[in-house]
Amino acid sequence: MPIAKGQPYGAPGEVPEDVVRVGSDAEARAVLEQARRERRPFPVLGLLGGDLHRTLGGTRGELSGVRFTVDLGEVIIDGRLRLFVAHLVARNRLWTRAFVAMNAQWRGGWNLGPRAHPNDGLLDTYDVRLALGQLLPVRQRLHHGAHLPHPGIKEKRTSAITLELEKALPVHLDGDKTAVTATLVVRVAPDAVEVVV
Numbered sequence: 315m316p317i318a319k320g321q322p323y324g325a326p327g328e329v330p331e332d333v334v335r336v337g338s339d340a341e342a343r344a345v346l347e348q349a350r351r352e353r354r355p356f357p358v359l360g361l362l363g364g365d366l367h368r369t370l371g372g373t374r375g376e377l378s379g380v381r382f383t384v385d386l387g388e389v390i391i392d393g394r395l396r397l398f399v400a401h402l403v404a405r406n407r408l409w410t411r412a413f414v415a416m417n418a419q420w421r422g423g424w425n426l427g428p429r430a431h432p433n434d435g436l437l438d439t440y441d442v443r444l445a446l447g448q449l450l451p452v453r454q455r456l457h458h459g460a461h462l463p464h465p466g467i468k469e470k471r472t473s474a475i476t477l478e479l480e481k482a483l484p485v486h487l488d489g490d491k492t493a494v495t496a497t498l499v500v501r502v503a504p505d506a507v508e509v510v511v
Contacts, residue, residue: 323433324380325381325382330361334350334359335359337361337362338489339361339366340486343399343487345445346399347396348373352462357505358510360509361510363375363406365400365420365488366432366509367511369415369419369430370384370511377511378511380511382508383433384505385418385433385434385435385436385505386502387503388503389499389500390499396492397487398417399414399507400421401414401418403485403486404484404498405486406418409444410443410449410470413441413442414440414482417442424457425441425456426459427440427459433505435504436472437501438471440462440470441468442466442467442468444467450468452467454478474500475501476497476498477498479495479502
């Protein structure tokens with residue numbers, strides 16, 4: 315069940331023997347997509363790095379044994395279901411046009427989803443339309459998450475959204491360029507994966 319306001323999140327414990335250790339969000343996604351293709355249950359992931367790891371307060375390269383249940387992002391692109399653990403980013407080269415769905419708070423050094431929580435049953439989405447003159451002021455505030463609210467960024471917290479972009483954009487799932495499309499069907503799978511940091 316997704317976390318409720320005021321509830322504790324995460325529980326200390328032992329690192330399971332069968333934990334699958336991953337060093338990035340992209341590695342985590344690859345492990346989960348392989349399990350899905352093979353119709354196996356998702357394994358417990360040991361997060362050693364990445365944006366979800368950072369959001370959960372992990373120490374890079376170590377597993378402390380704190381366990382969390384997290385949501386999983388899903389997107390249908392060209393009729394194919396794909397997964398993401400931390401974020402989906404569809405954007406042009408300059409970021410003047412973008413759509414972002416965050417399950418984690420961070421994307422690299424940017425606090426892109428300052429209110430995103432990986433177990434609230436929602437994705438924090440941002441529909442971005444910025445003029446060139448707005449880029450620098452927004453980028454200067456991204457590290458601190460102070461870029462919001464902004465009139466060129468429409469925020470929505472949702473469990474599912476369908477978006478038709480004006481033109482096809484490159485889509486990055488957990489940092490990997492995965493496809494180029496104009497149609498995105500995005501949803502969250504609550505309580506889908508157990509992770510250890």
